[in-house]
Amino acid sequence: MKKNILVIPGDGIGPEVTTWGKAALEKIAEIFNHEFTFDEALMGHAAIGVTGEPLPDETLEKARKSDAILFGAIGHAKYDNDPSLKVRPEQGLLKIRKELGLFANLRPILLFDELLQASSIKPEILRGTDILFFRELTGDVYFGEKTRSEDRNTASDLMIYHRYEVERIAHKAYQAAQQRSKRLCSVDKANVLESSRLWRETVQEIAKQYPDVETEHMFIDNAAMQLIKNPKKFDVVLTANLFGDILTDEASQIAGSMGMLASASVGESTGFFEPIHGSAHDITGKDLANPLASILSAALMLEIGFGLKEEAKLLVDTIDNVLKDGFRTNDIADENTNRFKVLGTAEMGKLVIK
Amino acid sequence: MKKNILVIPGDGIGPEVTTWGKAALEKIAEIFNHEFTFDEALMGHAAIGVTGEPLPDETLEKARKSDAILFGAIGHAKYDNDPSLKVRPEQGLLKIRKELGLFANLRPILLFDELLQASSIKPEILRGTDILFFRELTGDVYFGEKTRSEDRNTASDLMIYHRYEVERIAHKAYQAAQQRSKRLCSVDKANVLESSRLWRETVQEIAKQYPDVETEHMFIDNAAMQLIKNPKKFDVVLTANLFGDILTDEASQIAGSMGMLASASVGESTGFFEPIHGSAHDITGKDLANPLASILSAALMLEIGFGLKEEAKLLVDTIDNVLKDGFRTNDIADENTNRFKVLGTAEMGKLVIK
Ligand SMILES: CC(C)[C@H](C(=O)O)[C@@H](O)C(=O)O
Ligand SMILES: CC(C)[C@H](C(=O)O)[C@@H](O)C(=O)O
Numbered sequence: 001m002k003k004n005i006l007v008i009p010g011d012g013i014g015p016e017v018t019t020w021g022k023a024a025l026e027k028i029a030e031i032f033n034h035e036f037t038f039d040e041a042l043m044g045h046a047a048i049g050v051t052g053e054p055l056p057d058e059t060l061e062k063a064r065k066s067d068a069i070l071f072g073a074i075g076h077a078k079y080d081n082d083p084s085l086k087v088r089p090e091q092g093l094l095k096i097r098k099e100l101g102l103f104a105n106l107r108p109i110l111l112f113d114e115l116l117q118a119s120s121i122k123p124e125i126l127r128g129t130d131i132l133f134f135r136e137l138t139g140d141v142y143f144g145e146k147t148r149s150e151d152r153n154t155a156s157d158l159m160i161y162h163r164y165e166v167e168r169i170a171h172k173a174y175q176a177a178q179q180r181s182k183r184l185c186s187v188d189k190a191n192v193l194e195s196s197r198l199w200r201e202t203v204q205e206i207a208k209q210y211p212d213v214e215t216e217h218m219f220i221d222n223a224a225m226q227l228i229k230n231p232k233k234f235d236v237v238l239t240a241n242l243f244g245d246i247l248t249d250e251a252s253q254i255a256g257s258m259g260m261l262a263s264a265s266v267g268e269s270t271g272f273f274e275p276i277h278g279s280a281h282d283i284t285g286k287d288l289a290n291p292l293a294s295i296l297s298a299a300l301m302l303e304i305g306f307g308l309k310e311e312a313k314l315l316v317d318t319i320d321n322v323l324k325d326g327f328r329t330n331d332i333a334d335e336n337t338n339r340f341k342v343l344g345t346a347e348m349g350k351l352v353i354k
Numbered sequence: 355m356k357k358n359i360l361v362i363p364g365d366g367i368g369p370e371v372t373t374w375g376k377a378a379l380e381k382i383a384e385i386f387n388h389e390f391t392f393d394e395a396l397m398g399h400a401a402i403g404v405t406g407e408p409l410p411d412e413t414l415e416k417a418r419k420s421d422a423i424l425f426g427a428i429g430h431a432k433y434d435n436d437p438s439l440k441v442r443p444e445q446g447l448l449k450i451r452k453e454l455g456l457f458a459n460l461r462p463i464l465l466f467d468e469l470l471q472a473s474s475i476k477p478e479i480l481r482g483t484d485i486l487f488f489r490e491l492t493g494d495v496y497f498g499e500k501t502r503s504e505d506r507n508t509a510s511d512l513m514i515y516h517r518y519e520v521e522r523i524a525h526k527a528y529q530a531a532q533q534r535s536k537r538l539c540s541v542d543k544a545n546v547l548e549s550s551r552l553w554r555e556t557v558q559e560i561a562k563q564y565p566d567v568e569t570e571h572m573f574i575d576n577a578a579m580q581l582i583k584n585p586k587k588f589d590v591v592l593t594a595n596l597f598g599d600i601l602t603d604e605a606s607q608i609a610g611s612m613g614m615l616a617s618a619s620v621g622e623s624t625g626f627f628e629p630i631h632g633s634a635h636d637i638t639g640k641d642l643a644n645p646l647a648s649i650l651s652a653a654l655m656l657e658i659g660f661g662l663k664e665e666a667k668l669l670v671d672t673i674d675n676v677l678k679d680g681f682r683t684n685d686i687a688d689e690n691t692n693r694f695k696v697l698g699t700a701e702m703g704k705l706v707i708k
C-alpha cells in the first residue's frame with residue numbers, strides 16, 4: 001500500500017511524542033512492505049513564530065493532499081496567561097478540523113490490563129470497560145459566532161447546531177454501535193439548552209433507522225458522574241463538541257492516563273490522528289512525556305484511515321507486551337513499579353519500535 | 355431566632371426527601387428554642403399540573419417574603435422524552451434563581467470517613483479531600499438567548515457573561531478561600547471561548563485584591579480529569595454555570611453518592627438550599643431515596659443562611675454517627691454493609707431526627 005502521511009508535530013510535547021508515532025509507522029511499513037512517504041508541516045504556536053499564522057496556507061495545502069495526518073499537540077502558556085491575545089495556537093487546530101470537514105472525533109477508551117492499577121478508580125469498577133466516544137467536532141460553541149463588546153465588559157459565544165450536523169455523526173455512531181454491543185448513549189443538556197433539544201430530537205429520529213441498537217439519552221451532568229461511578233455501563237457514547245471535550249478527558253482516567261489515549265478525526269476526506277493529551281508545557285523537553293498515545297494514534301491511522309487491521313494490532317500488542325514486561329513512563333508508573341523500569345520518552349519509544 | 359422558611363418539595367423524589375430536611379429544621383428549632391415557621395409552595399412539573407406554570411406567581415411571592423427556601427428536586431421523564439414541549443419544569447428553577455438573584459451556588463464536597471469505601475475512587479486518593487465549589491448560577495448559556503429556526507433545523511443558545519457577573523462571584527470565592535487554605539482554582543475554556551477569556555481576565559484582576567490567595571487557572575477538560583485523578587489538589591473551585599453543573603455532579607462521586615451532597619444558592623437576598631441530586635424518576639415513591647442530602651441542605655441553611663453554626667454542626671455530627679453505626683441507604687451501601695442496616699428513606703430520616 002502507498003500512502004502520503006503528513007506529520008504535524010505542533011507545540012509543547014507534540015514534537016517529542018510524534019517522533020515515535022512516525023517511527024512506528026516507518027517500522028510497520030518496513031515489516032509489511034508498505035510504502036509510506038512523510039512530509040512535515042507547522043501548526044499552532046510553532047507556526048505563529050515562523051509565519052504569524054496558527055495554520056499557514058502551506059500546511060493546509062499539504063494536509064489536503066495527504067492521505068492521513070499524524071498530529072502532536074497544540075497550545076502554549078503564553079496565550080493561556082494572556083487571554084487578550086488575538087492570534088492563538090488553538091485557532092489552527094480548530095481551523096484545520098473545519099477546513100478538512102473532520103466532523104467525527106472517535107476516542108476509544110482502550111484499557112490495558114496492566115494499567116488497571118494506574119487509575120485512581122478502583123480496578124473492580126474499571127475491569128471490562130470498553131467505551132467508544134463519538135464527539136462532534138466541527139460545530140457547537142467552538143464555531144458559533146464570538147463577540148466582545150466595545151467596552152470589553154461583555155463576551156459571548158454562540159452554541160449552535162444544525163440538524164444535518166447531528167444526523168451525520170449520529171449515523172456514524174449508530175453504525176459503530178451495530179458492530180459492537182448495540183448500545184448507544186447520547187449525551188446532551190436538553191432540559192436547559194435548545195441546541196440540545198435539537199440534538200435529542202434528531203438522535204431520536206435517527207435511532208428509528210437502527211432498531212437493533214438500544215438508545216439511552218443522558219444529561220451531561222449525570223453522564224460526568226456515571227462515567228466514574230459505573231464506566232461499564234457505557235458502550236458507544238455520542239455527544240456534542242464541548243461535552244465530548246470534557247467527557248473524554250475525564251474518561252482518560254479510566255485508561256490510567258491521558259498519555260495512553262489516541263483519537264481519530266474523520267469526515268469528508270483525509271483522516272486526522274492525534275493523542276488526546278495536550279501540549280503539557282510543564283514537562284516539555286524533559287523526556288517525561290508518554291509516547292504511547294502517539295504510537296496508538298499511528299495504530300488508529302492504520303486501522304481507521306487505511307483499513308490495515310493486522311498492522312494496527314501489531315502496534316497495540318507490542319505496547320501490551322512492553323507494559324506486561326513492566327516498563328512504564330512516569331505518568332503510568334505506580335508505587336509498585338520497579339524504578340529501573342520507569343523509562344523516558346525516547347527509551348519507551350525505542351523499546352516499542354524494537 | 356425567628357425565621358420564615360418556605361418549603362418547595364418539587365418533583366420526583368423531591369417531596370420524599372424534603373420531608374426530612376424540614377423535620378430536621380423543626381427538631382433543631384425545638385432543641386435550640388428557635389421559632390421557625392413553615393410555608394409550602396409548588397414548582398416544576400408539580401406546579402405545571404396545577405397552574406400551567408413551572409413557577410407560579412404565588413410561589414415567587416412567598417419566596418420573596420421568606421427568610422430561606424428549602425427545595426427538593428425538579429424534572430419529569432415526560433419532558434425528557436419529548437424535547438419539543440414548550441413549558442418545562444426546569445424553567446421554574448432557572449426563573450427562581452434569576453428572580454431572587456441567586457448568583458452564587460456553593461457546593462461543598464463533604465467527605466464522611468465512613469463512606470470512603472462507597473466511592474468508585476480509591477480511598478487513598480480521596481482521603482483528605484475538601485473542596486468548596488462556587489458555581490455561577492444566573493448567567494452563561496443557561497440564560498442567554500435561545501433560538502430555533504422556523505424550519506426547526508437550527509437551534510442555538512447564547513453563552514454570555516458580563517464582567518460584573520464574574521466579579522461578584524469571584525469576590526465571594528476569594529473571600530471563602532481566605533477563610534480556608536488560601537488556594538483557588540478558576541475553571542474555564544479560555545483557549546477556545548471568548549466568554550471564558552472574559553472570565554479569566556476578570557478573575558486575574560480580582561486576584562490582585564487577594565494577594566494572600568494562590569490562584570490557578572485550569573481548562574474545563576483538564577479539570578474534569580484532575581478532579582478524579584487527584585481531588586486533594588483542589589480547595590476552592592470557581593467556575594461558570596455550565597461547567598459548574600458538570601464538575602459538581604462529577605465530584606459527587608468523591609462523596610460516595612449524589613445522595614450526600616447539598617448546595618446553597620445565595621446572592622442578593624433570600625438563600626435557597628437544595629440537594630444537588632435531581633428528581634430521580636426511576637426511584638420515585640419507592641422509599642429508596644437518600645434523605646441525607648436534604649438534611650444536609652437544612653444544615654447549610656442553618657449555617658450559611660442564618661449563621662447558626664452550632665445547630666448546623668449538630669445535624670452533620672448526627673449524620674456522621676448514624677453512618678458510624680453502620681446505617682446506609684441503598685445508594686451508599688456496599689457489599690460489606692449488613693443488610694439489616696440498609697434503610698429506606700423514611701427509616702433513615704426518622705433515625706437522624708431521633
Ligand atoms: C486544544 C483544544 C482546542 C482542544 C479542544 O478543546 O478541542 C483539545 O482540548 C482537544 O480535546 O482536542
Ligand atoms: C435541573 C437542572 C436545570 C439543574 C441545572 O442544570 O442547573 C440541575 O442539574 C442542577 O445542577 O441544579
